[in-house]
Amino acid sequence: MNRNLFSILAIFSMALFVFVSCSDDDDFPAPVISDLEIGYDNSKVGYRGTDLHIDAEIVAEGRIDRIVLEIHHEGDHGHKSGQHDDHEWEFEYTWTEFSGLKNAKFHKHIDIPLDAELGDYHFHFKVIDMQGKVTEIETEFEVKNPxxxxxxxxxxxxAPSDGQVFHMGESITIAGTVTHEMALGGMYIGLVRADQNLEDADVNSSNTITLLHTHDYDSPTSHAFEATIVVGAEHDNNITPKPIDGDIAWQDAEYYILVKSRDAFGGPFGFSERYYIDIHMH
Structure with a gap:
């Protein structure tokens, strides 16, 4: 009898030990996220056309299952219809490469589109462990132009040679390339009458004869161009061709061709040199 009782107590004690051990194993604290950096030096600023630096330290006693990042524009918070403005940027991704780890250094770079809407964005960073426990940090950062x-x-x-003479019906042509380290914006090639006395920065489609005006490029960072206009043409090559009359009407005069371009972020213009020519209408 005593032997049987001893056996029963031993089995009961072992079962209790296993139950307690399993319960202890399941009772891990939620993951801990520390030292979260958004942007370099935790500036909480990202720039169009570049990448967003994200860095964090993670400790998960229950072992990491997955890490989830969600980004959306502040104006889109709670938006459920699925209808978004063309330039709203959203990002959502789940990383499983850290699965099974107790400690992880999270370091990623997320591309910000060139046309991402400027302004404040919500940032949701979540770590889910293998017990289903979730730790989430919600914060904001700003997208700016570079x-x-x-x-x-x-x-x-x-390009025409210096002082080259063009007569009625002859074609004036210029060709070349334009490049930018990040993204091209507008490009304009104007035929400017020298006696207009325009500063290069003031040359535009309203006050000169347009050889080329475009915002479409071979690639975001480079474009090969060729622009031609015939002396005496009634309309120029503006995006919407305009009549060549009034203050910009053809004249017997000295002209020059100017190429100008700026980046996609409203930065400074780049200018070519002036290519001087003479136009004789008769």
Whole structure:
């Protein structure tokens, strides 16, 4: 009898030990996220056309199952219809590469589109462990245009010779490339009458004859161009061709061709040199 009782107590004690051990194993604290950095030096700023630096330390006693990041524009918080403005940027991704780890250094770079809407964004960073426990950090960061970008580089590969004479019906042509380190914006090539005395920055489609005006490029960072206009043409090559009359009407005069371009972020213009020619209408 005593032997049987001893056996029963031993089995009961072992079962209780296993139950307590399993319960202890399941009773891990939720994951801990520390030292979260958004943007370099935790500036909480990202720039269009670049990447967003994200860094965090993670400790999960219950072992990491997955890490989830969600980003959306502040104006889209709680938006459920699925209808978004063309330039609203959203990001959602789940990483499983850290699965099974208790400690992880999270370091990623997320591309911000060139046309991402400017302004404040919500940032949701979640760590889920293998027990289903979730730790989430919600914060905000701002998307801005890049600062201190360089002007586009304009390289002219073919142009009229200095002082070349063009007569009625002859074609004036210029060709070359324009490049930028991040993204090109607008580009304009104007035929300017020298006696207009315009500063290069003031040359535009309203006050000169347009050879080329575009915002469409071979790639975001480079474009090969060729622009031609015939002396005496009634309309120029503006995006919506305009009549060549009034203050910009053809004249017997000295002209020059100017190429100008700026980046997609409203930075400084780049300018070509002036290519001077003479136009004789008769």
């Amino acid at each position: 600062e201190n970008t360089n002007a586009p580089v304009i390289t002219v590969t073919s």
